[in-house]
Amino acid sequence: MLIRLEPRGEASRAMVYQSPLIAVVLTLLASMVMFWVLGTNPLQAIHAFFIEPISTLDGLAELLVKATPLVLIGIGLSLGFQANIWNIGAEGQLTLGAIFGGVLALAFFDVDTPFLLPAMLIAGIIGGMAWAAIPAFLKTRYNTNEILTSLMLTYVGLLLLSYLIHGPLRDPDGFNFPESRLFHDAAVLPIIFEGTRLHIGWLIALFVAVLAWILIVKHIIGFQIRVIGMAPAAASFAGFKEKRLVWLTLLMSGGAAGLAGVIEVAGPIGQIVPVVSPGYGFTAIIVAFLGRLHPIGVVLAGLLMALTYLGGDSAQITMNLPNAVTGVFQGMLLFFLLASDVLISYRIKFGSARTRESTA
């Protein structure tokens, strides 16, 4: 018997938004089977993974801290992805944002001024934009593939950070260890809830999400982004300037990633370290798609993805489950999401040999 995928005429609008939920439910069910096979109580494991991490105020705060960079980057990326502009290098743009903002903090070390933090945030945005401007220039001028250029610049960015942190940015009192000195108070993001690590970066992320929503839904630029993504030919007939949109979306996603980078160093880390991000720039790609490239969806997806990390920690601490469980979880989530998406656009046909001949 042959299984074929046959395109559906029109994808169900409702299902497009339901598929992430279906994917989450399927992931939960499949992971319960996995826990059962591993010999742990599935309900206990699910509890340790999804409930326990957010059962305290501290845990909730940590969830938002972890989600902040994912949401920020995810929002930025989703703008470009809607226009079929594939910025894969958010990790590098994040790194440059951390460097730009962090260098400012170190340059004005011990200078107590309320202007320092805003200046750092702006510097971070500029850093991310500058890094994203390179693929934008190469694409609009030489028609290079932005997937490759942005991805490869990520490694350049990480090496640049490595160079700086082993040299000029090193803590002078730090025994030559590759870390900057700790930022002084005026360069550290204020805490929202005392006693937790929840900093105002989360509010900034929500603000950016609102901005993105206004842009996409209410602004002509957002309309152009969506049209160029769905029907490039129509966009060019309508006279939309494609190059301008390439620049805009890359700069916006780069700026958001850079902002996420400076928020990480000025927030939970409080100094420049050799590894600012454990791959947020890449994880945010999953977040963007899980959130259907929609600002509200990206916020929710960022929270869910953050929860899988926190859950992985507590599953290790309370259940002695291996760290790999986190990776398996995220993998299953993406797998089920992609599978549901395929089934939204295609239906499965159990074809006979005759149909195979006719299609072949």
Place this chain on the structure above:
Amino acid sequence: MKRFGKLTSLTVAALATATMAMSGGAQAQSDPLKVGFVYVGPVGDHGWTYEHNQGRLALEKEFGDKVKTTFVEKVPEGADAQRVINQLAASGHKLIFTTSFGYMNPTVRVAKKHPDVAFEHATGFKRDKNVATYSARFYEGRHVAGLIAGKMTKTNVIGYVASFPIPEVIRGINAVAIAARSVNPDVKIKVVWVSSWFDPGREADAAKTMIDQGVDIIMQHTDSPAPIQVAESRGVWAVGQASNMSAFGSKAHLTAIIDNWAPYYVARTKAVLDGTWKSGDTWGGFKSGMVQMAPYNSAIPADVVALAEKARKGIIDGSVHPFAGPIKDQSGKIVVAAGEVAPDGMLLGMDFYVEGVDGKIPK
């Protein structure tokens, strides 16, 4: 941590009281002592994290029901570390080992929130009332390995696969150079930096390149067995790192410098159980058993083994110091005078190569 603001310290104080009240109520006297470990890598079956986990297992063996151990592996050294350490402290762990340099500031911060928890940070330099630090004098092992390498090399070039140019790694390179040249003044050390603690591909490439350039002994300060495997296949010697790596190349494997955290972990846990735990700094070597040598390859001549063993015993009884003067830097300037030994301060901040090492430290 003087630079912490008033707001933060107030917060910390408030939370500390809260957690103390909570944990005091939850933890009855008869409960086992919960000991937490934070690992930078996966446990695996050799290398840095593996050896820390061996130390954890030694605790369970030694104390049985009196302790309960927990570990969290692959914790990134950024914003996540603080969350994980805090989670361990908040869930009733009274002794927490954070086993990578990048956990230093997160450990100190969490410790301020949990004054009733003892923290032990590996390889760092910031301490507090409830934060102790510990590290091993791996350079003692490098000295022994360097003596063997100096005797065994035919080409007089030793290759060194290095991770990051931090004092710890530079100290190891210098210890090898000094020891090897003390038995064979013609020896040169070539260093290749791979900018990673674990990258089998780059480590193997580094080893291959150096062998092509005439190196016949590969040393490494990285965690993967790739350099040993390359040495085995190319028929040159190698020295293992952190664990006995002879399983990856039994012909090439001259010896290895083994990290052995078990004695320290047992002693510190016992101190917490007895109520005698105090903060401090421990830098252990051969003498305390923190550093050990793997069995010597049977192909090493008996007189070389005797030389190595004499040095190892000399380091234990204090008659041998791997950084005994005269030591010259690359420019030929004397940095440690004859009859003196390098003070710990110089060793801890070492940022120069000694004579005999090729190239420059990346800055």
